[in-house]
Amino acid sequence: MPKSQSKSKLFFFFALFFCSSALAQNTQVYIGLELSPAKPKEIFLASFKPLSSDQNCLESAISLREIVRADLMYSRYFEIAEDPLDPLSLEYSSKALEHFSKKSPYYIFSELSCSSESFTMKGMIFETDKAKRIFEKSYSFSQKSLRKAAHIFSDDIIFSIAGKKGISSSKIAFANDSSGYKEIYVSDYDGENLFRLTNHKSISFLPVWSNDSYKLYYTTYKNRNPDIYEINFKKGTISPFSTYQGLNVPGGFSPDGLQMVLTLSRGRDPSVYVMETRTKELKKLIKQFSVSSSPAFSPDGKEIVFVSDISGNPQIHIYDFETGKTRKITRLNWADSPDWSPDGKWIAFSARETPREKMNIFITDPTGSRILRLTRSEGDNEDPCFSPDSRFILFTSTRRGRREIFVMDIDGSAPHPLNENLKGNSYTPSWSRN
Secondary structure, X not given: OOOOXXXXXXXXXXXXXXXXOOOOOOOOEEOOOOOOOOOOXXXXXXXXXXXXXXXXXXXXXXXXXXXXXHHHHHHOOEEEEOOOOOHHXXXXXXXXXXXXXOOOOEEEEEEXXXXXXXXXXXXXXXXXXXXXXXXXXXEEEEHHXXXXXXXXXXXXXXXXXXXXXXXXXXXXXXXXXXXXXXXXXXXXXXXXXXXXXXXXXXXXXXXXXXXXXXXXXXXXXXXXXXXXXXXXXXXXXXXXXXXXXXXEEEEEEOOOXXXXXXXXXXXXXXXXXXXXXXXXXXXXXXXXXXXXXXXXXXXXXXXXXXXXXXXXXXEEEEEEOOOOOEEEOOOOOEEEEEEEOOOOOOEEEEEEOOOOOOOEEEEEOXXXXXEEEOOOOOOOEEEEEEOOOOOEEEEEEEEEOEEEEEEEEOOOOOOEXXXXXXXXXXEEXXXXXX
């Protein structure tokens, strides 16, 4: 098995070796995305007010505000003003709104009611110049759900002011071997609230979220065959999903969630199939290629991106459901592990331009005419995955020795590790869509 156990090495499951080829002459590598992000909006984040003098209530109010502040900073949508020493930041009176209107057009405030077992947070947003309340919502939660409540409030703030869907409530699943085995883990989008989901004491990796994030699919060798298992978070169950002889690897879901694309070998060379999720009826989608794998639906469900070795080394291809035709969009030395951005504009993948290079992260538009290299000379960088808002990319990197999960902006800037304190090596991250 390959060291990374990643999607990019599916070909090695069957000891397939590919000849090296030089970078094609007509590959165009662009240096910029020509992105023009909107100017951050100014907001004032007031103190979160506990409505009792209980120490736990006070500490919870402080923690909630810190989490919300971090979420809003991460989003890059806002310039945050704050003045925790000003007593007016503990109220939302007309006097307070008038006072803070000089610092920001928006005033974010929260009150926290506490009992022995639960909390209720009332979150509010005001337009300071009009002294008008534009948002109010109550969030009831237990102490264990404090971070979840803060993330939901953050996403509500982002949508109310920036008009964008936030990612604060999203989750990240991945494999890690710190227990001595590759097991499936999940964390909040910021790496906090880390939890191990499986204890198969085998090789488990390649997680894929359902569209509603209530289920997670992954490949495991717990029964000595690479089967797909399903974690149902609502039911609290883990059960077999696809157990054909040979390779079973989840790829992704159609927009309506009624179809899954997956890689199956069924005792032969790997190929891309479509499965009806309710009946599990199978259809072999890619027939003319000797080895194809790593499929993912386009956001509109009209195409899939996948990897094939038809030209020698693996390259990224796109299959059109309407025409039944395929097109190759990369001509590098090696390209694999594609992921389609939720907004449909970009496809991220790992690749190398020459045989002597390590793997790096690239993005391309769906035509393959624009390619941007995002990493360079920093270990092996593989398994890219987009955030729900298409603005960030998860990937694995060996730049610090062991294999870790990193997050970067879509233009390759601001890379940082996801789980600083997690030991072992991490593989094949997957970002939930909500």
